[in-house]
Amino acid sequence: MNILLAEDQAMIRTALASLLQLEAxxxxxxxxxxxxxxxxxxxxxxxxxxxxIEMPGLSGIELAQxxxxxxxxxxxxxxxxxxxxxxxxxAMDAGVGGxxxxxAPVEQLVQAIQQVMAGKKVVGxxxxxxxxxxxxxxxxxxxxxxxxxxxxxxxxxxxxALYIAEGTARNYLSEAISKLHAANRIDAARIARQKxxx
Amino acid sequence: MNILLAEDQAMIRTALASLLQLEAxxxxxxxxxxxxxxxxxxxxxxxxxxxxIEMPGLSGIELAQxxxxxxxxxxxxxxxxxxxxxxxxxAMDAGVGGxxxxxAPVEQLVQAIQQVMAGKKVVGxxxxxxxxxxxxxxxxxxxxxxxxxxxxxxxxxxxxALYIAEGTARNYLSEAISKLHAANRIDAARIARQKxxx
DNA sequence: TGATTTTAATGACAAATGTCACCCGCAACT
DNA sequence: AGTTGCGGGTGACATTTGTCATTAAAATCA
Numbered sequence: 001m002n003i004l005l006a007e008d009q010a011m012i013r014t015a016l017a018s019l020l021q022l023e024a025x026x027x028x029x030x031x032x033x034x035x036x037x038x039x040x041x042x043x044x045x046x047x048x049x050x051x052x053i054e055m056p057g058l059s060g061i062e063l064a065q066x067x068x069x070x071x072x073x074x075x076x077x078x079x080x081x082x083x084x085x086x087x088x089x090x091a092m093d094a095g096v097g098g099x100x101x102x103x104a105p106v107e108q109l110v111q112a113i114q115q116v117m118a119g120k121k122v123v124g125x126x127x128x129x130x131x132x133x134x135x136x137x138x139x140x141x142x143x144x145x146x147x148x149x150x151x152x153x154x155x156x157x158x159x160x161a162l163y164i165a166e167g168t169a170r171n172y173l174s175e176a177i178s179k180l181h182a183a184n185r186i187d188a189a190r191i192a193r194q195k196x197x198x
Numbered sequence: 199m200n201i202l203l204a205e206d207q208a209m210i211r212t213a214l215a216s217l218l219q220l221e222a223x224x225x226x227x228x229x230x231x232x233x234x235x236x237x238x239x240x241x242x243x244x245x246x247x248x249x250x251i252e253m254p255g256l257s258g259i260e261l262a263q264x265x266x267x268x269x270x271x272x273x274x275x276x277x278x279x280x281x282x283x284x285x286x287x288x289a290m291d292a293g294v295g296g297x298x299x300x301x302a303p304v305e306q307l308v309q310a311i312q313q314v315m316a317g318k319k320v321v322g323x324x325x326x327x328x329x330x331x332x333x334x335x336x337x338x339x340x341x342x343x344x345x346x347x348x349x350x351x352x353x354x355x356x357x358x359a360l361y362i363a364e365g366t367a368r369n370y371l372s373e374a375i376s377k378l379h380a381a382n383r384i385d386a387a388r389i390a391r392q393k394x395x396x
Numbered sequence: 397t398g399a400t401t402t403t404a405a406t407g408a409c410a411a412a413t414g415t416c417a418c419c420c421g422c423a424a425c426t
Numbered sequence: 427a428g429t430t431g432c433g434g435g436t437g438a439c440a441t442t443t444g445t446c447a448t449t450a451a452a453a454t455c456a
Contacts, residue, residue: 008301009279009299009300009301010300010301010302010303010304011214011277011298011299011300011301011302011303011304011307012210012213012214012300014217014303014304015210015213015214015217015304016209016210016213018217019212019213019216019217079209081207100209101207101209102208102210103206103207103208103209104208104209105208105209105212106208106209106212106213109209141403149384150384151384151385151388152380152381152382152384152385152386152387152388152389153381153385154381154382154442154443155442155443156442164403165404165405165406166405167404167405167406168403168404168405168406170442170443170444170445171404171405171444171445171446173443173444174443174444174445174446177444177445178444178445183350183351183352184350184412184444185384185443185444186347186348186349186383186384187349187350187351188350189350190349190350191350337433339433352412352413353412353413354412362434362435363435363436365435365436365437365438366434366435366436368412368413368414368415369416369434369435369436371413371414372413372415372416375414376414376415382413382414382442383413383414
């Protein structure tokens with residue numbers, strides 16, 4: 001089976017690649033970032049894309065979206081460090097077949113790959129619990145404002161960046177704080193980030 | 199050679215472990231977090247500890263400090279995702295022999311291990327550039343206050359946590375902000391974190 | 397079209413935050 | 427003893443931030 005492995009950290013990429021080659025009859029091609037993976041996807045067909053989410057250039061989710069749009073016959077499995085609930089939902093919307101934490105043992109990864117190839121959806125159990133329940137309550141503007149605030153920008157800078165009045169910016173932040181049951185903008189940013197909403 | 203591998207992400211740990219077993223005549227023992235590694239260190243001697251920095255429980259640097267204090271005959275190599283300058287310095291102070299990014303290829307890791315075993319110090323070149331230059335200007339109290347502030351705690355909560363008056367807590371933050379040329383506490387936390395001083 | 401949401405703004409007020417001058421206690425040096 | 431310097435701490439003040447009620451324009455829809 002023909003696998004494309006996209007992961008930016010070289011040490012992890014090569015380690016995973018050689019392990020997969022051994023464990024089963026996988027043929028693994030490596031890509032060091034999202035753009036490289038995209039180029040390879042355009043050049044030749046793969047049975048499966050195994051990708052990290054956080055990568056310079058294109059993210060794993062964007063790759064999945066490309067595959068979905070082009071209606072390629074390539075399954076997608078995402079592996080990532082953090083089980084942000086928001087990620088899982090966005091990934092599923094992009095037609096991803098599997099979503100695992102790097103916390104999971106390698107055998108589980110191999111199993112997941114086989115199940116996804118068989119047409120099933122596989123999501124790490126730790127994530128399922130997490131992804132159900134709440135969903136992102138933030139509006140787009142609120143999210144943008146919060147993102148800037150988390151970078152240490154002052155209210156006036158945020159207002160300038162978003163082309164809105166200072167009072168309005170404060171309103172957005174206030175809304176976000178209240179929606180997230182946070183104590184202040186920093187707390188709100190922390191919570192949103194932890195849920196994968198930033 | 200007898201290696202203890204401490205890394206919390208199971209997928210990466212097993213992948214690295216099996217790869218190292220293959221690549222050279224290494225005997226690898228795995229530890230899933232800092233405490234497990236510590237327990238193993240107490241039970242039996244190892245030639246080398248290969249450890250991540252960020253781990254639940256004890257960090258890789260704390261493990262290195264333990265080894266230094268107990269004067270164990272165990273070399274230490276740290277691998278980590280982020281090349282925060284502050285980490286490198288603290289690691290070196292803890293007697294760490296090697297410091298590599300997970301970005302580095304596996305061959306470099308094997309090389310580094312061999313060189314460290316031969317008594318040399320190895321630091322990834324990307325990190326060297328970074329670690330020179332500025333050094334941490336924060337006092338211990340300032341760092342603690344900033345860490346809490348970055349978690350969204352209010353001044354009064356920080357004061358309570360550190361057993362100091364509210365005004366004093368504000369002073370520490372103010373000092374930190376000024377030392378880091380930041381605009382506010384969030385900005386200061388961001389800068390400090392990026393430099394590895396948090 | 398008129399009715400109703402959305403989105404952006406304003407003003408006013410309380411609370412939190414940032415700044416700064418200043419005060420101790422204590423060690424070090426003369 | 428004097429004084430110098432320093433880390434740790436205060437208190438007062440100006441500014442920023444968070445909340446809320448209210449308004450105005452725009453977009454959406456029956």
